[in-house]
Amino acid sequence: MAIKNDEYGPEMIIHVYDPKTKMEGIVVIDNTAIGPAKGGVRLVPDITVDEVYGLARAMTWKNALAGIPFGGAKSGIKAPGNAPNKAELVRAFSEKIALLVPSKYVPGPDMNIGENEMAIISKTIGTPKAATGKPASMGGLPHELGSTGYGVFLATEVALEHAKIPIAGATVAIEGFGNVGTFTAKFLTEKGAKVIAVSDSKGTVYLESGLKYETLMQTKKEKGTVTAYPGAKVLPAADLFGIKCDVLIPGARPNVIRADNMDKIKARVIVEAANIPMTPDIELALVKRGIIIVPDFVANAGGVISSYVEFIGGSEKEMFAMVKEKITTNTRLVFARAKGGDLRAAALEIAKERVKAAMEKRK
Secondary structure (H helix, E strand, O other): OOOOOOOOOOOEEEEEEEOOEEEEEEEEEEEEEOEEEEEEEEOOOOOOOOHHHHHHHHHHHHHHHHOOOOEEEEEEEOOOOOOOOOHHHHHHHHHHHOOOOOOOOEEEEEEEEEEHHHHHHHHHOOHHOOOOOOHHHHHOOOHOOOOOHHHHHHHHHHHHHHOOOOOOOOOEEEOOHHHHHHEEEEEEEOOOOOOEEEEEEOEEEEEEOOOOOOHHHHHHHHOOOOHHHHOEEEOOOHHHHHOOOEEEEOOOOOOOOOOHHHOOOOOOEOOOOOOOOOOHHHHHHHOOOOOOEHHHHHHHHHHHHHHHHHOOOOOOOHHHHHHHHHHHHHHHHHHHOOOOOHHHHHHHHHHHHHHHHHHHHHH
């Protein structure tokens, strides 16, 4: 996405450099009308301003739709994910952005950056509000608690209600069995849904009668892959998307649903747990086929809501309560607003209205 200055932003594009460590960093603060801009820090060798800007704009809409008082931002450090001097680079980055944090920008974890790096940012800048996603020992609410997966489950629950499919007995296929996929499976099976297929990097495991969550977790832990699930059929990872089910949840990589496999999809509902699992034109083509699609920034906002609860010093219990209230309310609102089944257009419209209203108040 090329940078286009418009009525929303970006407000700031900052390049930082530290001669001693050779740290190169980029921060894009897109919009702060609703509150300090929130967005993760990623550590990748080929980071570009365009990439960071695109992600920052996505965070503006995501946070606005989530209904939390955060604007949108993103940042990146140019280095390999396994850089041996990662801590040093993050410390140098923290020093350079200290004037912006947390009044204008609140960092969080992203690619190759986790709770240890959030601890470094927080300690370097000298306030617990300097970062979210910190270790629990520092008052953090780590994503390992399952906030994003819980939000995906809640969005799925609303979508099933709308499709008039009872959640008890609804069949589900989940792409990816990392943090988001595992918690989504957990909460869905607790409500009686039948997870019939799960994929990881080794392939897809399929069992028509339903996969048991505890057995899936144990299999993944002991064997390193869900495909070792006892008594289940093993298929190629790509075959997950063609499985006949009520709900398909892409929850790992971007652009997994494409022109070459979209016609194989037999799901009635798709809930996007991963960011950009398909392009907007593919999404629209599937919507025209009558498939209900809950967009990524509606369904996977549990993580940013959890970040806000951490930012204000809230507890794990308060976090789950806020994720439930916000995701359920906002998903229902998007369904109520959608014309012709296009939930993405409705969600974007609501997010823009909220940002515009905040910008008017600020004048």
